[in-house]
Amino acid sequence: MKIQDVKNVCVVGAGNMGHQIALQCALSGFKTVSTDVVPAVLEKAQKFVEGYLPGRVQKGKMTEEAAKKARSLISFTGDLKEAAKDADIVIEAVLERIDLKRKVFADLDKYAPPAAILATNSSFIVSSRIADSTKRPSQVCNLHFFNPALVMKLVEVVQGPHVSDETAQCMMDFCLKIDKIPIHIKKEVDGFVLNRIFAVIQREALWMLEMGVASFEDIDKACVYGAGHPMGPFRLNDLTGIDLTYDICMSHFLESGNPADLPSPSVVKKVTEGKFGQKTGEGWYSYKK
Ligand SMILES: NC(=O)c1ccc[n+]([C@@H]2O[C@H](COP(=O)([O-])OP(=O)(O)OC[C@H]3O[C@@H](n4cnc5c(N)ncnc54)[C@H](O)[C@@H]3O)[C@@H](O)[C@H]2O)c1
Known part of the structure; x- marks a missing residue:
């Protein structure tokens, strides 16, 4: 073609x-x-x-x-x-x-x-x-x-x-x-170019949230006001869909069998609660108004 x-x-x-x-x-x-x-x-x-x-x-x-x-x-x-x-x-x-x-x-x-x-x-x-x-x-x-x-x-x-x-x-x-x-x-790599870069940021952001290092709002603020990103990783996750993050982690885990690939507990909780992000009216943030 x-x-x-x-x-x-x-x-x-x-x-x-x-x-x-x-x-x-x-x-x-x-x-x-x-x-x-x-x-x-x-x-x-x-x-x-x-x-x-x-x-x-x-x-x-x-x-x-x-x-x-x-x-x-x-x-x-x-x-x-x-x-x-x-x-x-x-x-x-x-x-x-x-x-x-x-x-x-x-x-x-x-x-x-x-x-x-x-x-x-x-x-x-x-x-x-x-x-x-x-x-x-x-x-x-x-x-x-x-x-x-x-x-x-x-x-x-x-x-x-x-x-x-x-x-x-x-x-x-x-x-x-x-x-x-x-x-x-030119080569098939998991996540291609940009999502490979974002995956590192998202993994770190979730780890810091779960270790109680900072709230998700403050982690987002760090990326927006310190690195000039248009939005932080949690706001971005609400836009792309927390269910999508869950599916991606699960498919990695099913292939690798490595527990490190499993979705993080806070992602599992959001998905179990049906809070997928903007599309369901709530994710990390609420969009109900
Ligand atoms: N959400 C993002 O930010 C984003 C960004 C880039 C790429 N993607 C990719 O795009 C794809 C879709 O993601 P999304 O966020 O739009 O998902 P989504 O859940 O919003 O939409 C998927 C749609 O596929 C439909 N569907 C399911 N089975 C079908 C079938 N057999 N025939 C036709 N339609 C069917 C569903 O009814 C649903 O409306 C995924 O592969 C995802 O990885 C998503």
Whole structure:
């Protein structure tokens, strides 16, 4: 696939990341289908789009014509087969579970045109663990967006050993077309570039909290006012989802068997209480007001 042949995009999963990735693609002129298995999630995604676009027009950030065009380019369906049937690029953004992703990719391999590139937005799962569930491993790669996907410029394009140069190049070009700044990661490493750096900060922050060194609010303040970060690790964790942190730690533990990889007790407590962060109205901080 070459960038000049890319017209249609399908985004699988319309949660935290998926709905914004889909909208970003539509805003950049690609015909985009957003799909999810939960009808309420799709409805919420559609409502978001229908609120976001007029809001940008009102703020003078977008012309009415551009908003209308983006709205006409994005559609929503619960039917994966229908969503993928004309796609040149599919971006998967379902839950961070390897078995689920493998199943979705096996289905996409049946439904998407043979030339289509199938990319995963996974935060930690490298595409070589998914590619063999398809018959097109050279067209399966990681395309890692950051949250919120409409705002954050960075996208990591990860070229595992099975990924063709043509696929990697097409994804780099695609990122530029959707107004993002791609980096080319030439080796599959767990967590890619930025999350590896963040994981160290998050691990230290949780350890200090649990050792009673400082409150989570003060640890956040240290990063914001001392290091100039836009937000501290706990606020960031509320944005990305404490459930996601839990899933990532559990999948590391299931592979390594190393108890050090288990999610920390305070993360387990939040997840058990259903406090996943912004999306549930409470995480480390409360968002109920
Ligand atoms: N949250 C973040 O900050 C962030 C950042 C970068 C990457 N990611 C990655 O993006 C992916 C999605 O994360 P999220 O935070 O958007 O999760 P989320 O829980 O908000 O959304 C996941 C969505 O996938 C849907 N889904 C589940 N099974 C499906 C299927 N078979 N077909 C279609 N949809 C299905 C769910 O209904 C849900 O709406 C994960 O792999 C995660 O690692 C997340």
